[in-house]
Amino acid sequence: MAAVAENAIGSDDRQFPHRRTPSSPPPPPSDPASDFRDDVQKLVNLLSKLNPSAEEFVPSNKFAAPAGTIARDGRKPDGTLSPDAPVFVANGGAGFEQANHKDPGGDGLGNNYRRKKNYYNQGKRRTNEKVLRAQREDSIRRTVYVSDIDINVTEEQLAALFTSCGQVVDCRVCGDPHSVLRFAFIEFADEHGARAALNLGGTVLGFYPVRVLPSKTAILPVNPTFLPRSENEREMCARTVYCTNIDKKVTQADVKSFFEAYCGEVSRLRLLGDHVHSTRIAFVEFSLAESALIALNCSGMLLGALPIRVSPSKTPVRPRVRCAEFGPTNDLTA
DSSP states (O other): OHHHHHHHHHHTGGGOTTOOOTTSOOOOOOOHHHHHHHHHHHHHHHHHTSOTTSGGGSOGGGSOOOTTOOOTTSBOTTSOBOTTOOEEEEOTTSOEEEEOOOOTTSOSSSOOOOOOOOHHHHHHHHHHHHHHHHHHHHHHHTEEEEEEEOTTOOHHHHHHHHTTTSOEEEEEEESOTTSTTEEEEEEESSHHHHHHHGGGTTOEETTEEOEEEEOSSOOOOOOGGGSOOSHHHHHHHHTEEEEEEEOTTOOHHHHHHHHHHHTOOEEEEEEEOOSSSSSEEEEEEESSHHHHHHHGGGTTOEETTEEOEEEEOSSOOOOOOOBTTTBSOSOEEO
């Protein structure tokens, strides 16, 4: 609007007596205040001739727009802001650049909030994974794999053979105790013991020479809270066997009757299972340690529809605390 007025005033320079051209004589002296009032009055008369209904004088929110259309400034025809309205972001202080407010971290109302990622937890998780991986690799380097173990060799005898190589941390014999295809994993306190154990390959233990190779896996550690805590619990472990591959249709009474018929009196029995595995496990504690040794020979015998596997237990069967709120326990005691 100011530009229109300026152009109009410039086109009528000849109407103002105080303006001079190169060919006109100098104007006579006049009153400056009177000249100013004349100029203002002429400007008012000029502006009054402008059309007040022109587009530049009408606010944009007063325009009649088709339904569903949105103005360039992001407003709807009724003047309210649209969710699709742009957001103007300062561009280095030199100006403004238009940016779409639809950001994954926004709230949908033009507020460009960004979700903060918890990089601390991610870093902590990665650190824990690295520590566990390093511990597992170290355990593998300290472990050897032993195969072709005689059926009469126990874990204690096998561990005693390798004590000359270094301190034995754990010894696990696996496989069918009635087959020569038994194998074991022996973990040492350091790598030197594991390397020295490789030299014992070919040593006759029982009736067969054992094979010793570097292990590709680590021994799964037993939960330390389950291990014996006292001399009394270690004596309980000597009287306890660990049974696997038990038919789900077999009850605790069936397991107890089975072992008492072949081995001796059962003092405590715990039968465990869930809905994920197809078989169950049991810990059977006998009154005498001799009965537990006899029970090892029951491995492979049918209990229900499946052959059970019996091995020495590394954990005692602790009596459960009876609580009136949860009812009686599932243990069978003598």
